[in-house]
Amino acid sequence: MRHPHTHGSPKYATFCVFPKPSHEITRMSLDKEAVSRIAQLARLRVDESEYELYARNLSDILSFVEQLNAVDTTGVEPMAHPVEASQRLRPDEVSETDQRAQFQGIAPRVEAGLYLVPKVIE
Amino acid sequence: MFQKTISELAKGLRAGEFSSVELAQSFLARIQAHDPQLNSVVTVTAEAALAAAGAADERLSNGDAVLLTGIPYLHKDIFCTEGVRTACGSRMLDSFEAPYDATVTLKLKEAGAVMLGKTNMDEFAMGSSNETSFYGPVKNPWDLERVPGGSSGGSAAAVAARLAPLATGTDTGGSIRQPAALCGITGIKPTYGRVSRYGMIAFASSLDQGGAFAASAADAALLLEAMCGFDERDSTSLDRPVEAYSERLDDGIDGLRIGLPKEYFGEGLDPGVAAAIDTAVGEFEKLGAVVRDISLPNSSLAVPAYYVVAPAECSSNLSRMDGVRFGYRCEDPRDLEDLYMRSRGEGFGAEVKRRIMVGTYALSAGYYDAYYLKAQQVRRLIREDFAQAFAEVDIILGPTTPTTAFKLGEKADDPVTMYLSDIYTIAVNLAGLPGMSIPAGFAGGLPVGLHLVGDYFAESRLLNVAHRYQQATDWHTRVPAAFGA
Structure with a gap:
């Protein structure tokens, strides 16, 4: 039996919002509460009337991928790039021209070169 | 005109039998006449196409044309096109006009190819049936009640109906090969890193790869060659010279070692599809290939590994759609969080939301x-399966899909069943290998796709093997009756 551990997780996510998956049960079951938490984390507004359908869909998908846990991957290096290419480096020089006006031309709302969003600080 | 191969079209342009403008007009007329039935093209760029064709005619008369100069094509609506909407099948980008061209767009412009428009696709390339598009499903030209496959369903259906001689696509888990199979055309996805991903809207970055659709391997070779090449702007692009794919097409395949993975011929494979593949195997033997059974023992893990890796990467990639810098924004947001949540909730469709949540x-x-x-560890096991197989064989052959085209709506409510329609194609993306699908007959009146997988950078060999098969057979010349005139 393998348990997930937090090694390698992003530092900012120090809270755990889900119950630990138990690999003894192969059927993953997310409830409406879990769907609401995931949607909140993903910044997705999901209508309450759809919680049940998403709960069923997500449980189906997660149960399906549970079969990965039957495989022994001890000592197997995770694969990042198929041909093991690493990140290229380039000289630290300015390579792009200023295209702010063009990029902001497609924004929903801008003013004086700034992107506008609802007030964050009262 | 629409039955001609690319080299015939190129010859005709050079001989002055027709101009590039006339060629563009004739395909634009086909789109206008036939696409209302198919819904394969979401944006027709007639005016820009005729201008580009005019410029191509000038190049042709100046003698500085390359092979694709003046040849029309359709572009999957996932590739950014400056000044032309790039919607990626989503309400989120319904009004998005990219401020720049994707590298692929630019390369095809430089070659002088003439873009006729942008093709319909599953939303953000997430789907296997083209039913998740904001613009409605694409219909399969062989049977309008059936799906064309996905996610590049618009490109595949359009080429199958000969609305364009060439089309681009992208393949993250089979999105070129599966629709090519279901629509009875040729589609190739090269080695990961071969085609630049710059300006190709990201779904799952470690799997996404651009590629080509055409009636034949010989035609696809020309488009693929124009799309491939190192690009500084894509951090996973591979700096290796691109072979001239069309030069090796006629090489002999005597002694070619073909491996049939036993896992791809098991339960779940439609008997009609199996029979067509068996016949094709016999054809390859007649051409001198040596066929043997092989095993890819971790095959069953490919789909589950994919449905961790792809959603995880998509949830990260799609976080850029936030209603602030571009794309859809909800009305009257209460506060910043409401702006994010409603813009994304209203802008994305159900399948995209499902995958973002899984990720x-x-x-x-x-x-x-x-x-x-x-999943990344399992991915390495899958890659090792292929490495062992390629120590013994040159090409892996099997069916592209377990069944022929299914009915619209048949799998739409059941994500996992839908995911399993990519069961033979997904492992190739996880390993980053090149793969292609070519037409290999019919089952119940619907096209069957033959899947060929090569070792890394074996695009040339794949195209050569496909071409030799197409020299000996005529499945790739078949056009659905309703679109044959």
Whole structure:
């Protein structure tokens, strides 16, 4: 039996919002509460009337991928790039021209070169 | 005109039998006449096409044309096109006009190819039937009640109906090969890193790869060659010279070692599809190939590994759609969080939301190792299966899909069943290998796709093997009756 551990997780996510998956049960079951938490984390507004359908869909998908846990991957290096290419480096020089006006031309709302969003600080 | 091969079209242009403008007009007329039935093209760029064709005619008369100069094509609506909407099948980008061209767009412009428009696709390339598009489903030209496959369903259906001689696509888990199979055309996805991903809207970055659709391997070779090449702007692009794919097409395949993975011929494979593949195997033997059984023991893990890796990467990639810098924004947001949540909630469709949520869950605190890391480890096991196979054979052959085209709506409510329609194609993306699908007959009146997989950078060999098969057979010349005139 393998348990997930937090090694390698992003530092900012120090809270755990889900119950630990138990690999003894192969059927993953997310409830409406879990769907609401995931949607909140993903910044997705999901209508309450759809919680049940998403709960069923997500449980189906997660149960399906549970079969990965039957495989022994001890000592197997995770694969990042198929041909093991690493990140290229380039000289630290300015390579792009200023295209702010063009990029902001497609924004929903801008003013004086700034992107506008609802007030964050009262 | 629409039955001609690319080299025939190129010859005709050079001989002055027709101009590039006339060629563009004739395909634009086909789109206008036939696409209302198919819904394969979401944006027709007639005016720009005729201008580009005019410029191509000038190049042709100046003698500085290359092979694709003046040849029309349709572009999957996932590739950014400056000044032309790039919607990626989503309400989120319904009004998005990219401020720049994708590298692929630019390369095809430089070659002088003439873009006729942008093709319909599953939303953000997430789908296997083209039913998740904001612009409605694409219909399969062989049977309008059936799906064309996905996610590049518009490109595949358009080429199958000969609305364009060439089309681009992208393949993250089979999105070129599966629709090519279901629509009875040729589609190739090269080695990961071969075609630049710059300006190709990201779904799952470690799997996404651009590629080509055409009636034949010989035609696809020309488009693929124009699309491939190193690009500084894509951090995973590979700096290796691109072979002239069309030069090796006629090489002999005597003694070619073909491997049939026993896992791809098991339960779940439609008997009609199996029979067509068996016949094709016999054809390859007649051409001198040596066929043997092989095993890819971790095959069954490919789809589950993919449905961790792809959603995880998509949840991260799609976080850029936030209603602030571009794309859809909800009306009257209460506060910043409401702006994010409603813009994304209203802008994305159900399948995209499902995958973002699966990915968010898999990447959340305490779950990263159990899901993403585990899937990346399994990915290496799958890659090793292929490495062992390629020590013994040159090409792996099997069916592209377990069945022929299914009915619209048949699998739409059941994500996992839908995911399994990519069961033979997904492993190739996880390993980053090149693969292609070519037409290999019919089952119940619907096209059957033959899947060919090569070792890394074996695009030339794949196209050569496909071409030799197409020299000996005529499946690739078949056009659905309703679109044959």
